[in-house]
Amino acid sequence: MSAEKQYTDFYAEVRETIAARSCDEMNACREKALQTFAAQGFPSPKMERYRYAKVEADFSPNYGIALAPLAGPLPPYCFRIADADPRVRVLYNNVADAADSIVALNTLLSVDTLVVHVPRGIKVEHPIQISNILKGEHDTMVSRRILIVMDELAEADVIITDRAASQSRFLTNQVIEVVMGDGSHLSLYEIEETHLLCTRYGSVFVQQGRNSSLHHTSLTLFNGHTRGRLDVQLQGEGSEVTANGCVIADKMQRVDNNTLIDHQVPHCQSSELYKYVLDDSAVGAFAGKVLVREGAQKTISKETNANLCATRSARMYSQPMLEIYADDVQCSHGSTVGQMDEAALFYMRQRGIDEPEARLLLKAAFITEVIETIPLLSLRDRLHVLVDKRLRGELSKCEGCKLCK
Amino acid sequence: MSERNSFVREVAEKKYEYGFTTDVQTDIIEKGLSEDVVRLISQKKGEPDWLLEFRLNAYRYWLTLEQPTWGHLKMPPIDYQAISYYAAPAQKPATVVGASSADLDPELIKTFDKLGIPLEERMALAGTAVDAVMDSVSVKTTFREKLREKGIIFCSISEAVREHPDLVREYLGSVVPYRDNFFAALNSAVFSDGSFVYIPKGVRCPMELSTYFRINARGTGQFERTLIVCDDDAYVSYLEGCTAPVRDENQLHAAIVEIVVKERAEVKYSTVQNWYPGDSEGKGGVLNLVTKRGHLRGRDSRLSWTQVETGSAITWKYPSCVLSGDGSQAEFYSVAVTNNYQQADTGTKMIHIGKNTRSTIISKGISAGKSQNAYRGLVKVASTADNARNYSSCDSLLLGSQCGAHTFPYMDVHNDTAVVEHEATTSKISEDQLFYCNQRGINTEEAVSLIVNGYAKEVINKLPMEFAVEAQKLLGVSLEGSVG
Numbered sequence A: 001m002s003a004e005k006q007y008t009d010f011y012a013e014v015r016e017t018i019a020a021r022s023c024d025e026m027n028a029c030r031e032k033a034l035q036t037f038a039a040q041g042f043p044s045p046k047m048e049r050y051r052y053a054k055v056e057a058d059f060s061p062n063y064g065i066a067l068a069p070l071a072g073p074l075p076p077y078c079f080r081i082a083d084a085d086p087r088v089r090v091l092y093n094n095v096a097d098a099a100d101s102i103v104a105l106n107t108l109l110s111v112d113t114l115v116v117h118v119p120r121g122i123k124v125e126h127p128i129q130i131s132n133i134l135k136g137e138h139d140t141m142v143s144r145r146i147l148i149v150m151d152e153l154a155e156a157d158v159i160i161t162d163r164a165a166s167q168s169r170f171l172t173n174q175v176i177e178v179v180m181g182d183g184s185h186l187s188l189y190e191i192e193e194t195h196l197l198c199t200r201y202g203s204v205f206v207q208q209g210r211n212s213s214l215h216h217t218s219l220t221l222f223n224g225h226t227r228g229r230l231d232v233q234l235q236g237e238g239s240e241v242t243a244n245g246c247v248i249a250d251k252m253q254r255v256d257n258n259t260l261i262d263h264q265v266p267h268c269q270s271s272e273l274y275k276y277v278l279d280d281s282a283v284g285a286f287a288g289k290v291l292v293r294e295g296a297q298k299t300i301s302k303e304t305n306a307n308l309c310a311t312r313s314a315r316m317y318s319q320p321m322l323e324i325y326a327d328d329v330q331c332s333h334g335s336t337v338g339q340m341d342e343a344a345l346f347y348m349r350q351r352g353i354d355e356p357e358a359r360l361l362l363k364a365a366f367i368t369e370v371i372e373t374i375p376l377l378s379l380r381d382r383l384h385v386l387v388d389k390r391l392r393g394e395l396s397k398c399e400g401c402k403l404c405k
Numbered sequence B: 001m002s003e004r005n006s007f008v009r010e011v012a013e014k015k016y017e018y019g020f021t022t023d024v025q026t027d028i029i030e031k032g033l034s035e036d037v038v039r040l041i042s043q044k045k046g047e048p049d050w051l052l053e054f055r056l057n058a059y060r061y062w063l064t065l066e067q068p069t070w071g072h073l074k075m076p077p078i079d080y081q082a083i084s085y086y087a088a089p090a091q092k093p094a095t096v097v098g099a100s101s102a103d104l105d106p107e108l109i110k111t112f113d114k115l116g117i118p119l120e121e122r123m124a125l126a127g128t129a130v131d132a133v134m135d136s137v138s139v140k141t142t143f144r145e146k147l148r149e150k151g152i153i154f155c156s157i158s159e160a161v162r163e164h165p166d167l168v169r170e171y172l173g174s175v176v177p178y179r180d181n182f183f184a185a186l187n188s189a190v191f192s193d194g195s196f197v198y199i200p201k202g203v204r205c206p207m208e209l210s211t212y213f214r215i216n217a218r219g220t221g222q223f224e225r226t227l228i229v230c231d232d233d234a235y236v237s238y239l240e241g242c243t244a245p246v247r248d249e250n251q252l253h254a255a256i257v258e259i260v261v262k263e264r265a266e267v268k269y270s271t272v273q274n275w276y277p278g279d280s281e282g283k284g285g286v287l288n289l290v291t292k293r294g295h296l297r298g299r300d301s302r303l304s305w306t307q308v309e310t311g312s313a314i315t316w317k318y319p320s321c322v323l324s325g326d327g328s329q330a331e332f333y334s335v336a337v338t339n340n341y342q343q344a345d346t347g348t349k350m351i352h353i354g355k356n357t358r359s360t361i362i363s364k365g366i367s368a369g370k371s372q373n374a375y376r377g378l379v380k381v382a383s384t385a386d387n388a389r390n391y392s393s394c395d396s397l398l399l400g401s402q403c404g405a406h407t408f409p410y411m412d413v414h415n416d417t418a419v420v421e422h423e424a425t426t427s428k429i430s431e432d433q434l435f436y437c438n439q440r441g442i443n444t445e446e447a448v449s450l451i452v453n454g455y456a457k458e459v460i461n462k463l464p465m466e467f468a469v470e471a472q473k474l475l476g477v478s479l480e481g482s483v484g
Helices: A003-021 A024-040 A055-059 A101-109 A342-350 A355-371 A377-391 B003-014 B035-044 B049-063 B106-114 B121-126 B144-149 B157-163 B165-171 B182-190 B431-439 B444-460 B465-479
Strands: A078-080 A114-118 A128-134 A140-150 A155-164 A170-180 A185-193 A198-208 A213-222 A225-234 A240-249 A254-263 A269-278 A283-292 A300-309 A315-324 A330-338 B026-028 B087-089 B128-134 B137-141 B153-156 B195-199 B208-214 B225-230 B235-243 B250-253 B256-261 B266-273 B285-296 B302-309 B314-317 B320-323 B329-338 B343-346 B349-352 B358-368 B372-381 B389-399 B404-413 B419-428
Touching (some): A003 A024, A003 A055, A024 A101, A055 A225, A101 A198, A114 A128, A128 A140, A140 A185, A170 A185, A185 A198, A213 A377, A225 A240, A240 A283, A240 A355, A240 A377, A254 A269, A269 A355, A283 A300, A283 A330, A300 A315, A315 B389, A315 B419, A342 A355, B035 B049, B049 B182, B153 B157, B157 B165, B157 B195, B165 B225, B225 B235, B225 B266, B235 B465, B266 B285, B266 B465, B302 B343, B320 B329, B329 B343, B329 B372, B358 B372, B372 B419, B389 B404, B404 B419, B431 B444, B444 B465
Parallel strands (some): A128 A155, A140 A170, A170 A198, A198 A225, A225 A254, A254 A283, A269 A300, A300 A330, B128 B208, B208 B235, B235 B266, B266 B302, B285 B314, B302 B329, B329 B358, B349 B372, B358 B389, B372 B404, B389 B419
Antiparallel strands (some): A330 B419, B026 B087
């Protein structure tokens, strides 16, 4: 059975159940999604944006598919889509790339959507944390959908964490759509600490209005296979985006981040910083494209990808791209792949720090550059601890929160 | 007005300077491509069976392929049956072994004189040996005797097939196999002529070797093949130049250049590409779809590609280096200028296999008018390439708000001791720079030319003297009228 057929057959079987558990806005999109998915199948590595992903292999295993709607009390400003403002509900599936078959599969199988809606002028004081905890006896596939709508001048921090509470295989296909009104500000963090048997496809699609600013940080601390996609459309003048990411990968982990920053109007700024530390047989990939459309003058864009390969079997693919159709712009990108500074190692060893510890310090320092850009102080401190633990190999499972116990 | 600027104006009014056709009787075969055509080409050239077999294999393989579409290019459809695959100036004697100019058609000599390629004594002063290829065949190679004294072979590839079959057979297709890509397969099937260079062990080639390519006849394509073999401890500097007449249809140029560099040998390959770029409306022009690759086989070998790309409606090529010898070094310097409706998707591939290999990539793109200019480059470090080092820098300069400049670098690193760096910037000429020049009495047009030349200097400095002068002039001419 082809990998695609497994999903289309499953959908044919449960389409009524899904429709009954879901809402009109979501059900209305399914037919088209099915057509897209059936026509295209899983993206092959021949597609430029999926060059480094092994989609078919990731989706082939026989997973049970979770179809439970959201349950339990939700934090402030968070709603199930059925309870959200009708004005917000219509935005569902309007931002995501409907032609992409991974998105189509998500649209097809998602039962519920978590809506985060911050009304005009409201500054949400405490960060909104959304924890996804994967737990179950059986191998499970989860389709998750989140819609974040920031009205004009709204401000919020949203932290989305992925954790695994049991040792089964999990496959997550997550789509986040973000609509940012004029003058709004959003800090969006995606933190992944799962285990080697977890595969995660996360796609984030953002539309930004005038003078809005987005700070997106993606942290892959522990995972199996991860594919992250971030598409940002800068549609309003004066909008800004900062997209940062760090990856710590070892063993057989695979992390592929693919970003597209689309400068559609003049006077926008974008900045990207992605750092990878790869150990053992880990494979890392970063492909970031900055597109400056015709007329998007006075664009300022900066893209940096720095990578540390600690072993011979670790592999890194880096592809920072610029596509520019306007002349009055300043765009730059840089990419490096290298190893630890021998002089710095020597310096530390001279001062009595043993080699493994010195190497660890250097790796931590390398990652720190990304963490230091996080505006949320408490999260920054927590991450320093997590990174240190991760590098010491202590963070192979989630610890602390009572939900996991 | 300075002398140079008046020169630029003069040339700009003339538009494409090399756009003349020469009235030479040409022997053109019927349009179309089939096994019979491949056999006919081989027969016309009196080739041995192994070469015919090579061509036929390539042709059969080509039939299984589809033209690739991944380039950042809007390519007009190419009708491979509407091209004549062989055209030769008819009055040329069958072989030109040591031919004096008296043997050549006087029209032909005029052609090359117009191009500034005097095939005779003037070249002695310049100290360059020339192989001139018009349409499909090599018409004249100069200074063969002088080179022969040193054991250097420099002749057309058809001649090399006859006189040095062992060498050709050993190396032909060893760097760019016919299965490499669509255009390489096509070229391997129908290649007509080109240059062959062999530098024996320990010989430093005393003069620069040069090939000049010209497409003359209408409705023909040019499929030349260049093969350079540089044996242990040898050195050669090789120049390549190209022009074509003004035509309102697209002409196809699908060449292959193969370079073999052995132990401690060094090859410098410089190209000034000035094929007809099409008119200001984007009509006509040469489609320049070329596969160029060097194989650094020996320990401590060196190869450097330098290219100045100002011509062609479409340029799609990636002069590459396979660094398999330990300690080998490769360099790629490129200036690509696009104006009007020209499109370029060019760059390089550096494939590190040997230990302690090093490569440098310096690419400068200049886009003006409504053109699209893309850099695409691959740096691959295999797991065997300990201590490999790469530095890439690609800058783009935009002149005008309707053009595009794009950068698509690929870095695949499979070794922990490798250091790979890439940086790129895109910008326009800053108002500050122009203002500074204006303040000092330099008008805007001159200031732009000054800044562009300064910008490209890093690459132009790598070219041999005579080529550097030509390249600088070409830069000025190509950008004329684009600054407003």
